[in-house]
Amino acid sequence: MLEPVLEPMSNHMALWSLALYAASFVCYARILYAPQVWLGRLASLLLAAGLAAHYFALLDRSRATHMVPYDDLYGSMSLFAWLLAVTYLALEMIHRQRSVGAFVTFLLVVWIALLDLAPRVISAPPPAHGALFALHVALDAWAYAAFGLSFVLSLVYLVQDRMLRSRRQGAAFWRFPALDVLDRMARSSVYLGLLLLAFGVVSGFIWQHRLTGSFGLGDPKVIVTLVIVAVYMAYLRLSRSAGWRGARAAGMCALNFAIVLFSYTFVNLYLTRFHDYF
Amino acid sequence: MSTVSKPTHPADSTRVRIRLALVGCNHRTASVELRERVSFTAQQAVEAAAELRRQGILEEAVVLSTCNRSELYGVPGEGFAAREDGSAIADEMEAFITSYHGIPRADLSGRIYRWTGADAIRHLFRVASGLDSMLLGEAEILGQLKTAYGQALDRGLTGPVLNRAFQGALEVGKRVRAETEVGARPMSVSLAGVKLAERVYGNLKGHAALIVGAGAVAEQVIEHLCNREIGSLQVVNRSFGHAVELASRTGGEPIAWESLEKALAAPDIIVTSVSTAGVVLTRDMLNHALARREGRPIFVVDLGMPRNVDPDATGLYSLYLYNIDDLGEIVEQNRRAREAEIPRAEALISSHIAKFESWRATLEASSIVDDLRGRFRQDRDRLLRERAGRMENLSVEERERFASVTNDLIERILETPTTRLRNGGQMRGRLAAIEAVRHLFGLDDSGEGVGPGAGLDKDQE
Numbered sequence: 001m002l003e004p005v006l007e008p009m010s011n012h013m014a015l016w017s018l019a020l021y022a023a024s025f026v027c028y029a030r031i032l033y034a035p036q037v038w039l040g041r042l043a044s045l046l047l048a049a050g051l052a053a054h055y056f057a058l059l060d061r062s063r064a065t066h067m068v069p070y071d072d073l074y075g076s077m078s079l080f081a082w083l084l085a086v087t088y089l090a091l092e093m094i095h096r097q098r099s100v101g102a103f104v105t106f107l108l109v110v111w112i113a114l115l116d117l118a119p120r121v122i123s124a125p126p127p128a129h130g131a132l133f134a135l136h137v138a139l140d141a142w143a144y145a146a147f148g149l150s151f152v153l154s155l156v157y158l159v160q161d162r163m164l165r166s167r168r169q170g171a172a173f174w175r176f177p178a179l180d181v182l183d184r185m186a187r188s189s190v191y192l193g194l195l196l197l198a199f200g201v202v203s204g205f206i207w208q209h210r211l212t213g214s215f216g217l218g219d220p221k222v223i224v225t226l227v228i229v230a231v232y233m234a235y236l237r238l239s240r241s242a243g244w245r246g247a248r249a250a251g252m253c254a255l256n257f258a259i260v261l262f263s264y265t266f267v268n269l270y271l272t273r274f275h276d277y278f
Numbered sequence: 279m280s281t282v283s284k285p286t287h288p289a290d291s292t293r294v295r296i297r298l299a300l301v302g303c304n305h306r307t308a309s310v311e312l313r314e315r316v317s318f319t320a321q322q323a324v325e326a327a328a329e330l331r332r333q334g335i336l337e338e339a340v341v342l343s344t345c346n347r348s349e350l351y352g353v354p355g356e357g358f359a360a361r362e363d364g365s366a367i368a369d370e371m372e373a374f375i376t377s378y379h380g381i382p383r384a385d386l387s388g389r390i391y392r393w394t395g396a397d398a399i400r401h402l403f404r405v406a407s408g409l410d411s412m413l414l415g416e417a418e419i420l421g422q423l424k425t426a427y428g429q430a431l432d433r434g435l436t437g438p439v440l441n442r443a444f445q446g447a448l449e450v451g452k453r454v455r456a457e458t459e460v461g462a463r464p465m466s467v468s469l470a471g472v473k474l475a476e477r478v479y480g481n482l483k484g485h486a487a488l489i490v491g492a493g494a495v496a497e498q499v500i501e502h503l504c505n506r507e508i509g510s511l512q513v514v515n516r517s518f519g520h521a522v523e524l525a526s527r528t529g530g531e532p533i534a535w536e537s538l539e540k541a542l543a544a545p546d547i548i549v550t551s552v553s554t555a556g557v558v559l560t561r562d563m564l565n566h567a568l569a570r571r572e573g574r575p576i577f578v579v580d581l582g583m584p585r586n587v588d589p590d591a592t593g594l595y596s597l598y599l600y601n602i603d604d605l606g607e608i609v610e611q612n613r614r615a616r617e618a619e620i621p622r623a624e625a626l627i628s629s630h631i632a633k634f635e636s637w638r639a640t641l642e643a644s645s646i647v648d649d650l651r652g653r654f655r656q657d658r659d660r661l662l663r664e665r666a667g668r669m670e671n672l673s674v675e676e677r678e679r680f681a682s683v684t685n686d687l688i689e690r691i692l693e694t695p696t697t698r699l700r701n702g703g704q705m706r707g708r709l710a711a712i713e714a715v716r717h718l719f720g721l722d723d724s725g726e727g728v729g730p731g732a733g734l735d736k737d738q739e
Contacts, residue, residue, distance in 0.1 A: 245574065
């Protein structure tokens with residue numbers, strides 16, 4: 001049963017988070033061309049502030065609608081964006097590398113802007129709640145965020161590779177991480193995504209079994225998820241083989257994310273029976 | 279015994295001279311022959327700075343001498359402090375250079391630049407930033423500046439002004455390199471090749487390299503690679519003897535020319551510089567090497583002329599090939615990019631000069647107030663001496679009270695100017711006000727005893 005839901009960007013916090021992410025993007029983009037230490041720090045600070053505002057936006061919305069973020073596509077996409085930003089910020093702190101920030105925050109801004117296009121309805125709430133269900137959804141959303149990050153890293157790889165081969169290096173070229181670093185970061189993200197997805201899927205199966213006595217293996221969402229696992233496993237395998245290692249593998253990794261998006265949106269909205277909530 | 283209590287002021291023990299003076303020559307003003315004649319070894323630089331202090335020419339001194347410049351930086355000594363135009367101190371510093379090196383003064387005529395005050399600071403900051411270097415933005419100068427300053431500092435040859443100036447220079451030098459493109463991109467063919475390899479592999483530490491041929495540029499590439507602690511270096515040459523010789527100099531491993539094709543699979547970086555005509559590495563050879571590497575990329579720098587690597591190899595997947603023209607074009611792009619960044623670097627320098635000037639203004643303010651106090655007391659004492667006959671009937675107590683009251687009056691008159699000179703308004707305005715006060719009260723005429731210690735107290739002691 002579908003019911004209307006609150007205006008998605010109704011609260012100020014959501015707008016604040018979008019504004020902060022956009023400001024952060026401007027700073028990250030600027031440091032690619034005119035690197036300044038204070039500007040880089042400001043970019044990270046704005047991203048962190050955006051994350052905080054985003055968190056309160058999610059919290060406010062959950063309180064107002066009496067539901068967890070993943071009950072509808074809007075909330076789920078919003079949660080995804082938040083997890084993506086958190087994961088990126090952690091990677092940035094670990095690698096002390098801000099040159100990918102412009103791409104990640106650009107994706108964030110576009111993603112959040114697209115939230116308004118998400119259907120403003122929620123499905124009937126799932127038949128049961130609980131820690132296991134929450135774990136299932138959170139792990140899967142986090143896995144998708146990790147795949148999202150590998151998508152961004154692979155795109156940067158392709159841009160960098162193209163610049164190297166074209167022999168015309170722009171100002172940003174000398175600021176990007178090396179191809180090898182991007183490749184390893186993308187693979188790490190995919191490993192993380194697969195690991196999270198594995199735990200997420202297993203917890204989902206257990207929860208489904210407890211609820212219905214079956215595993216719901218025939219559900220299109222499950223099938224598409226298995227396809228996702230397969231294509232990312234193939235990427236991990238091919239990215240270390242002759243003929244694929246490098247740009248082709250990066251292209252494959254970027255394309256794989258299209259299947260994640262397909263699973264996230266179209267499958268959830270139109271195909272699945274058990275996953276018409278998010 | 280003093281009849282009047284002395285004013286307590288933190289700066290009243292020294293009168294601060296804060297004008298910086300600089301005399302020197304560089305690659306723009308002097309030929310290499312002349313630069314050689316006026317250059318200082320590290321030891322000589324320290325000795326010369328000490329000598330400049332000993333002779334009273336400079337109070338603080340640092341001598342910077344590199345292959346492209348010899349410069350004396352310093353704070354004028356007592357005798358030159360009050361001379362505002364700076365020509366006397368510059369003459370003296372120039373004379374020192376000629377006498378130290380034993381060269382006729384005429385040889386330096388027109389070859390020397392002389393700066394004082396903010397101009398000297400700007401020059402120092404531009405030098406530190408690499409803007410005054412022959413190779414725009416080069417990094418070595420910052421290290422050389424740090425060393426020259428460090429040695430002078432260790433010997434106690436610097437003071438508050440040079441410490442502040444050189445620390446500011448090191449800071450601005452780092453900032454210009456970190457925040458602008460002035461020093462960011464490689465400016466030589468050899469370094470461009472290595473930097474491009476880093477765009478593929480990241481840190482080159484532990485990677486393997488193969489050098490084919492032994493051209494001069496290849497040796498520069500080897501030097502850059504060794505600086506990055508590459509894992510292994512193989513050298514191959516048509517003449518095995520040359521390969522052995524180059525390998526022994528660079529810590530590499532010589533291999534026979536016949537083993538070249540077999541050796542291609544191991545290295546991540548291949549540098550070719552074979553002078554004889556013809557292609558040395560064919561597309562097929564490189565393709566086989568890539569196949570044996572399971573797709574791991576090979577980065578090839580072809581420094582040969584004519585080219586040593588088959589141009590068709592460019593299309594091979596996982597192969598990054600750059601010839602001498604490609605690298606030359608990249609260096610040219612980088613040169614243009616560096617030049618385009620000069621205004622931003624200059625803006626950074628200006629902001630640091632403003633910081634230095636602000637510090638100078640604060641210090642000057644303390645100094646000028648002390649000078650003013652000295653001047654007022656001196657005038658009061660002169661007046662008292664002139665009127666001494668009319669004050670004979672005053673008792674000691676009355677004289678003491680009179681001195682105390684006039685001291686209080688002087689302090690009250692100085693109260694507002696002190697506050698305004700130290701804290702008020704823009705730095706530029708404060709410096710102008712300081713100069714105006716100096717001029718209005720005749721404090722810039724000479725050092726004739728005007729100072730915090732001058733006045734009634736000293737006379738009566």
